Every structure is written in structure tokens, then in C-alpha cells.
Amino acid sequence: MSTVAMITARGLFGRRRALLLLPLPLLLIGLAAICRAYGLDYSHWGKSVIEGLGFAVVLPVIALIVGTGVLGSEVDDGTLVHILTKPLPRREIILPKFAVAVTATAVTTALPLYVVGLLAGSASLGAALAAAAVIGSFAYTALFLLLSLLSRRPVLLGLVYILIWEGLLGRWVSGTRVLSIEQYVITLADKLEPTTILDAKLSVLTAAVMTAVFVVLSLVGAINRLGSFSLAGETS
Template identity: 65%
Template sequence: MSTVTWITARGLFGRRRFLLLFPLPVLLVGLAVLARSAGVDPGQWGQPVVYGLGLGVLLPVTALIVGTGVLGSEIDDGTLLHILTKPLPRWQIVLPKLAVATGVTALTVAVPLYVAGVLVDSVRFGLGLAAASAVGALAYSAFFLALSLLTRRPVLLGLVYVLIWEGLLNSIVSGTRVLSVQHYVVTLTDRIAPTALLDGSVSLPVAIVMSAVFTVGFTLLAIRRLRTFSVAGETS
């Protein structure tokens, strides 16, 4: 494990905002278990729980908390300077941080989505959700990590993307779905494990290519931005 990865992981798990990761997965699994044990038809609760809560809230919100946490928190408290004053190419800082953000997000999201998928439909659907959400975790993390370097309010802008762009505009203007990670995940899941619960609204090539564009594009942007990272004087 690289030193940057180790410090990033220690920093992430050592901050209180890490506790914010727990309620949503517990809620998702709890609702799925409750509905299943009550014998309710999965057709009635499957979509709101898996799509509405799992892919619409749990995945992007977890990625937002973690993705902005791995770099944004260090920028806010100034500890990033300790890493930046080392003779490291900037990609060697961004990539480990992206790996930690993606790994933690994927783990936090894929496990409860797998459990919910199994309870709703089948093991295959659970695996499809887990695999597609891991891809979504990567694309979201690259986006939110880059936001940490592009703006002083990455959480606010991230929420605007998740709530306004994905939550509101996607349901009104269908063309906006081409720029929605959530819809890439839906399409990927639908192709891995087709069910009546999810309906991919973008094509598979678009989902694959755009996931790659999000990931690579925002990662390169973050590396480029970190190369010219400025620290304003506090006494001036």
C-alpha cells in the first residue's frame, strides 16, 4: 500500500463524517428485509428500494461523502500541503486517493445492494447491482474528487448534480440522462441481470463509453488541477 493510500485511508476513517456512511446501507437492507419478511410482492417495493433509494440516493451520496472527503477535507484543513511538499508526480497523489474513494464507496454500496438485489429477485440481480454500482462508484468518485479541486464548495455542487441534475432534470428532460452516472449504472445492471424492475434508458455503448469518459476525464482534470494548486497567503 502506498503511503498516500495509507494516509488517505487513515484520514477518512479517522474523521467523524465517516459515520455518515452507515445509516443509508442499514436503511436499505432493513427495508428490503422488512418487505421480504412481510411477504410483500417484490414488484411493489423492489423499484423504490433498489432504484429510488439504492441507486438514486445511497450510491451518489456515499460517493459524494467519500469522494470529497479524500481530498476536499485535506484541502480544507491544510494537511494536503504535507503531501504536496514531496517530490511526487501529482498523478501519484490523485490515483491512490481515487482508489481509496472508489474502494470505500464500492464496498459501502455494493454489499447492501447485493443483499437487496437477492431479496428482490435473484443472486444474479444482486451481483449485477454490485458490479454496476462498483463502476458507478468509480465514475462518481472521479467526478467528486475533481470537484474538490475545482471549487471551494464541492459538497454543495455535488448535491446539485445528484439532486437537481440526476433527481429532477433526468425525469423531465430525457437527453440529460447521457450525463448521468445513475443511468449508466441502471443500464449496466439491466444488461448483466435483466429484470422488469430496472429499465436502462441509455444504450449500453453510451453507458460504457460515458462511464469511461467521466472516470478518465475527471481524473486527468484533477491531476492537471493539482499540478497548479495554489495556496493563498493567510496574512496577505
């Protein structure tokens, strides 16, 4: 499993794809720094920067880039067939790749959100935002890893989920929020550090349980899907 993880990390960070992880976190920190430099109270900019950019854009988009990248490239170039010839249980392929993806996503999103919390004047807020980002990284990455095995266009499907389901329906149609990872992250962050700038719309129990459901079902689905590749000789 460690070998699969090392190969995955080398492939992920050795590609230009890794450079795509930098602009959004830097933009997030930059906007918060500008607001702080102009002496604006964080109650005036916190919701837009933290919730509107950090949780709605930076976290899911980075998870999408990483989650679809750790296995999607191998599906596209055909090397997945070579991997499947190895005598490894499918979970020993999926789980290391998932671990690498979660680590990369969590570090890339939690650190800038912590800095934003500090710029807002609260280390405890920064810690809450970072912790929520780490939890959200598990759910988003598991989902997007599964999408990379279900479709030739996982990025497109991921963007539909982020922009349409979470960005549009999740904000205005209450029934869809229970399937919105963004809402879980906001709820958990607000629970860890209650604040008026985060608009939690779910109960903490719902957010915690549904996060676990997303992770478990997505990973089980990915393992089963990878198994079907070897059985049917599929490459997509």
C-alpha cells in the same frame, strides 16, 4: 503511492465522516427486509428500493461523502501545501486517493445492494446490482474528487448534480440522461440481469463509454488542477 493510500485510508476512516457511511446502507437493507417479511412481491417494491433509493440516493451520496473527503479536508485545513512540497508527481497523489475512495464507496454500496437482490429472491440480481454499483463508484468518486479541488463547497455542488441534474432533469429531460451517472448504473445493471423493475433509458454502449469518459476526464482534470495548486501556490 502505498504511503499516500495508507494515509488517506487512515484519515478517511479515522474521522466521524466514516460513520456517515453506515445509515443509508442499513436503511436500504432494512426497507427490503421489511418488504420481504410482509411477503410483498419484489415487483411491487423493487423499483422504489433499488432504483429510487439504492441507485439514486445511497450510491451517489456515499460517493459524495467519500470522494470529497479523501482530499477536501486537506484543502480546508491547509495540509495540501505540505503534501505538494513532496517530490511526487501529482498523479501519484491523486490516483492512490482515488483508489481508496473507490474501494470504500464500492464496498459500502455493493454489499447492501447484493443483499437487497438476495431479499428479492435472486442471487443473480444481487450480483448485477453489486457489479453496477462498483462501476458507478468509479464514475461518481472521480467526479466528486475533482469537485473537491475545483470548489470550496464540493458537497453543495455534488448535491446539485445528484438532486437537480440526475434527480430532476435526468428523469424528465431525455437530453440530460447522457450525462447522468445514475442512468449508466441502471442501464448496466439491467443489461447484466434483465428485469422489469429497472427502467434503462440508455444503450449499453452509451452507458459504458460515458462511464469511462467520466472517470478519465475527471481524473485528468484532478491531476491538472492539483498541479496548478503547486504552480500558483493556491490552497483552494
